[in-house]
Every structure is written in C-alpha cells, then in structure tokens.
Amino acid sequence: MTELSHLPAWRLAELVAAREVSARELATLHLARIARADAALGAFLLVDEAGALGRADRIDAALARGEQPGPLAGVPLALKDIFVTRGIATTVASRILAGWIPPYDGTAVARLYAAGANLLGKLNMDEFAMGSSNENSSVKPCRNPWDLTRVPGGSSGGSAAAVAAGLCAGSLGTDTGGSIRQPAAFCGLVGMKPTYGRVSRYGVVAFASSLDQVGPMTRNVRDAALLLQAIAGHDPHDATSIDAPVPDYRAACERGARGLGGLKIGLPAEYFVDGGGINPEVERAVRAGIARLEDAGATVVPVSLPHTKYAVACYYLVATAEASSNLARYDGVRFGHRAEGTGSLLELYCKSRGEGFGPEVKRRIMLGTFALRSGHYDAYYRKAQQVRALIKRDFDEAFTQVDLIATPATPTAAFRLGEKAADPLAMYLADIFTISCNLAGLPGVSVPCGFTEAGLPIGLQLIAPPLCEEQLFTAAAAHELATDFHTRRPPELA
C-alpha cells in the first residue's frame, strides 16, 4: 500500500470514516513531514499544530459517538494564506497584514470544516496573490519539490509545493490570472479554476474582483472533484456567487472511465504559434495529452481565438485597476500595519501603505491608479473592458463548435528562482495561456500530461463553457486513466 502521505484524499476520507485510520494519526504524520521537509521547501507560513491536533481529536470523537462522517472526514488540508481563518493568522504573505488574526471564517473554510476536513496550516504565496513564482512573498521564497532550484509557480506556490511533496493531502488556491493552474502545472498537480461565481469569495482577501475565483489543488482528479463538491454553491454573503445547483462531480469523474465518445475538443491555433514562446518539450507533451483524449474517443478540431495576443495587456489593466481599488482598504486604521509618528491622516495612509506593501504590489497599485486617473479612463480601463468583451466573444464563438478547448497550461516548465524576477513583463507573460479563462469567466483545469527530460512536470489545460465543470472532470479523469503521472512523486526531502 502507498504510504498514507501519498494516498488520495478521497481514500484517506474512506479510511477515517471506516475508523481504520484516525484523524489524529493523519494529522501527526503530516505535521512530522512538515517539520522534516518544510525548511528546505518554504511552503508553510504557519503550522497550526495545536489547532490541527485538537480538530483531529474532535473529528475522531464525533466518529466514536457514531456521528455521520463528512465527505472529507479527517483529511489533512492546508490553505493558501489568502483564506480568512478565525483565530489563525491570515497575512497574504504581506507585511501590511503581518500577524492579523481574523474574527471569522470565510465560506470555503467553513464548508471544508463542515465536511470534516482538518486544517494543518497556512501556505506561502506571492504577496496579495500578485505573481507567478512565489518570489513576491514578503516572508520567504518557496521552492519546487521536483527541483529545489526552481520556482513552484504562483501565486498559489505554497499550495502546489506542499501538496506535491505530500505535506498535506490537498489545498485550495485562488486564481485571478492562472494562480491555481500555473503552479499546478509546475508541480505536477490537478488544479482547477471553476467558473467565476461557482465558489463563494466571502472571506477571501480580494485582488481583482471581476476575475478572482477559488479552486482545488490536488494530486488526482477525483480529489479535485471532492474538494470542489465541498465548497461550491451559492452563498448569500457573496453577491457574485451563482445561484445554480451543484452537480455530482464525483459521478462526472466516473463517467471518464466510459470514454469520451461524442466529445468535441477544439485546439486554438493561437496557443501553438511560434511567437507564443511555447517550449518544444512542453508542446510535445501537451500534444501527447491531446492524443490520449482522442484515444479515449474525443474528436479534435481546430478553432480560433483571434484576440488571444491581447489578453496579457488587457488583463494587466483590468486586474491592476481593480486591485488599486480593492487595496485602498489597507490604510493603517482598522487592521494591519500602521506607520508610527505621522502627523496627519494623509501621512498616516501614505506611510502605512508605503511601508506595508512590497514592490510588486506597489507596481500594480500604481499601474491601476494610473489607468483609472481622470483623462486616462477611456484610453486604458474602458479600452481594456472592450478588449475583454472581444476575448469573451472569441470563446462564445468557439463553444458553438466544440465542447472543450485544450491548450498548454504554461509556455515552459518551472523556471529557476531569480530567472524572471528582475523583469516584470517577462513574469507577466508566464501567464499567457491561463489569463484568457479569467477574462472570460470560464472554468479551466490543468492536469499533468508529462515530464521534461530534466524531470519537471508539464500541464495540459482544458477549458469549458460556464458551469461545465462536469465535462472538465470527465475529460480530466479519462486522461488520467491513460497515464501514471499522478502516481509519480518528487524526491523525498530530508
């Protein structure tokens, strides 16, 4: 039997429900792994050892009393430090929120607890989810468990590293321009960004409100379905959450075993062009993944998304404009960092923010504020919203011909720490294949589709029309059945 630390989350929940393994055993085992490995990895910002053991004991006691086990009974999870957790510090890896202890749980967190999950701690990330390498964390860098000289991706880099290294059984990330799918691809995981509005964002620190979405990061497809099942659905606390029934995602995964007959998959030419910067090794693995979908019965046809090349420019106006507005709340008054020795309220605001935010966050607030300035609004922000409409229209058009779209998740495998850190635009272009999904509000998933010769994971991205997560799970499960990538493990850390 595979060691407990690398069993699927769904299997751990079965073992705990059957009382073959206790929640405490799982918590203890994973806490020991974190203590051993995380100094080298840097995935955790906070390990809540006492809290995790207390929650484990309460889960075990409830089962001993004969209470019905939840679908995530005893499963040891850790969360990106963007999820607001009552009594547990939540910092978005920023100095401006260092040490902030929230007075409430966000909806996704509350729903995980209600499903019986345990929480081991909070995970590293790019500050305020702004970045593609985790190098913008104000606390420490995080490393890729497949190669410690490389980045885990970002912004949910700690989540990807911790799940891949077996320090937790699964995680939630957030995805504004690829922050779930890109690190999942870099670390060999399944990472899904659901439809905009599918998961409540109440209690998730906001970055760009028309783009942000919560989703699972796991070692296999069925685990992703299990986590999404627990957190999806309408929430009166989030006005953008969609009031639509949540289908049975596990059943959708099981349908993958029956093949993909009748499924039509579009290949957008614009994602495979020479100028797109796609690495040949990545392209080969992605095309092999698409061939597996064909072997399972899907038909592959060319489609066109002609406005793809404008997506990064469009995104960096929309996302930064919204961020500049969202981050106005950090003013040194109600919570977070407050500068000392200021004489006026204006000085208090400016100094607290100047001291509290890191370089990338300042850069984006500045770009967003510039784009929204009177006199600039039409030329920048309104123009970007129009281009966004054209990008969405491309997808609407393509989905009249196909059920799903397949693309690379990233142009390259994981790059080295420091490689792009000095060039903001090079870093932004690392998200070129994931950004359009957010602009169009569509669900997308990255699944492992191969490895480079150097042993780095590669991700295949599948994109579906709004609220068609089931089709993504079915296709992803069919692909997984034809591979063993999800069973491979990075080297054990001392």
Added chain:
Amino acid sequence: MASITSDEVRQTALLARLALTDDEVARLTLELSHLLGYIEQLTALDTAGVEPMTHAVPMDCPLRLDTPAPSLAADDALAAAPRRADDYFEVPKIIEAGS
C-alpha cells in the same frame, strides 16, 4: 498612450496614497513606461461600438431582504485595530481648531 514621467509617478502615488522613496519613483518611472509601452498594442485594435465588459458572467444586481441578523461584536471588530479609543478606531486629528 505613451510613457510616464517621474512627476506623473509622484502624482499617481499621491492619488494611490503611497509614500514612495526617490529610488522607488525612479524605478517605477522606468518600469511603468515599459509596461505602458507593452499595453499600447491595444490601441491598434478597433473596438468602436464594442460594449465594455464589466462582469465575467452576465448578472443582475442581486437583492436580499433587509432583515436584521447578528454581526461582529464591537470588541471583535476592534481587536486588530492598531490604535483604539473606547469603541472607536483612533486616527490623527483631521480638523484643526479654528478651521
């Protein structure tokens, strides 16, 4: 659309309520000019008559019943306040005497 001057960077920083050092102003002037240069490619695209997209999914403004419900207690809301006076957040004086 074009590049940005260091004066514009300082004005924008004030609008954004960000205190920047001279080094930061110099670096941001270069970086933002570079980024705006990249973004300029959008001007090549004809968007006449395209309705701006403000939301990822079409939706009406949702309404809810206006019924009272429990909310955060004052002590919980104030627990993380850097400076507190009784049940208030404390800030530097805003209005000077006689003004």
